[in-house]
Amino acid sequence: QVQLVQSGAEVKKPGASVKVSCKTSGYTFINNYVHWVRQAPGQGLEWMGIINPKSGGTNYAQRFQGRVTLTRDTSTSAVYMELSSLRSDDTAVYFCARDTLSTRLPASRPGARLDFWGQGTLVAVSS
Amino acid sequence: DIQMTQSPPSLSAFVGDRVTITCRASQSVSIYLNWYQQRLGKAPQLLIYSASNLQDGVPSRFSGSGSGTDFTLTISSLQPEDFATYSCQQSHTTPWTFGQGTKVEI
Numbered sequence: 001q002v003q004l005v006q007s008g009a010e011v012k013k014p015g016a017s018v019k020v021s022c023k024t025s026g027y028t029f030i031n032n033y034v035h036w037v038r039q040a041p042g043q044g045l046e047w048m049g050i051i052n053p054k055s056g057g058t059n060y061a062q063r064f065q066g067r068v069t070l071t072r073d074t075s076t077s078a079v080y081m082e083l084s085s086l087r088s089d090d091t092a093v094y095f096c097a098r099d100t101l102s103t104r105l106p107a108s109r110p111g112a113r114l115d116f117w118g119q120g121t122l123v124a125v126s127s
Numbered sequence: 128d129i130q131m132t133q134s135p136p137s138l139s140a141f142v143g144d145r146v147t148i149t150c151r152a153s154q155s156v157s158i159y160l161n162w163y164q165q166r167l168g169k170a171p172q173l174l175i176y177s178a179s180n181l182q183d184g185v186p187s188r189f190s191g192s193g194s195g196t197d198f199t200l201t202i203s204s205l206q207p208e209d210f211a212t213y214s215c216q217q218s219h220t221t222p223w224t225f226g227q228g229t230k231v232e233i
Contacts, residue, residue: 035223037171044227045163045171045214060130061222095170110159112218113179117170 002026002053004034004096004118011124017084020121022096029077033099033107035114036070036081040090046092050112051079054103086125093120128215129153133226140231146202148229150215155195159219162191165228166211174213175200205231217226 007021017034022034036048049060051070069082081095097114101107130153145183150160158178163171173182175191178198188203202209210233215226 037225040150045216046227047144047225048214050221059221097170100176108221110157110219112172112223113161114163114171114184114216115173115182117172120170 002098002116004098004116006094006096006118006121009122009124011126012086014087014125014127016086016125017082018086018123019080019082020094020096020123021078021080022118023076024098025077027098029074031103032071033101033103033112034070034079035042035097035099035112036068037095037114039095039120040089040092043092048081048094050099050107052103052107053077053079057107058106068121083123088124088125090123091125093122095120128224129156129220129224130227131215131217131224133213133215133229135229136227137230137232139233141233142207144205146209146231148200148207148213148231150193150198150200150226151211152196156217156219158194159217160191160193160198161216161218162189163214163216164209165210165214171208171214172224185195204233 036049053072072079096118098116101112132151160178162175165171179191212228212230214228
């Protein structure tokens with residue numbers, strides 16, 4: 001069965017960086033895009049970016065451009081999200097999620113949907 | 128960015144009630160609108176994709192409709208396990224954007 005398992009909670013100081021892992025299993029890793037979505041306390045979901053596990057190509061939301069980096073390791077079927085220059089308003093639960101969209105198609109093609117999600121990783125930023 | 132506005136932000140209902148949640152996009156997203164359910168402290172789960180298609184394993188009491196800018200999620204007969212937050216998401220244009228969520232409570 002498809003599973004996405006994320007790394008544990010993190011506490012960081014303002015200005016630091018955090019790297020969250022998302023280990024996938026149960027499907028062919030390079031066949032599906034993976035997204036990252038975050039949710040601040042009591043707030044809605046916010047899309048951060050997408051990675052093509054086959055090529056390593058990425059697309060980031062404008063507001064995170066320059067601060068977020070998505071990478072992947074095909075040998076372990078894992079994707080990583082690194083967020084730098086952390087601020088208190090980056091405190092949130094961060095989710096990875098698999099897209100049904102095949103990596104044979106462009107990432108920006110309409111119709112993406114997130115069918116399997118990781119359990120979420122709380123990142124708390126506090127001095 | 129395309130703004131997604133849900134209404135109402137929250138609602139109270141009883142088991143067995145018919146519940147309707149609406150989602151409006153700031154510009155047309157065609158049929159590229161998904162609905163997710165999120166129980167407290169859990170990850171979202173895909174319910175409906177492309178406006179009206181039921182995701183595998185989702186009970187048939189859930190249904191979706193709409194196109195362009197206006198969409199609806201309907202729960203025909205609310206069950207105890209349906210008390211959760213529901214969010215819409217457009218996948219027409221990057222960046223993908225979500226509504227703020229509708230909390231369904233007793």
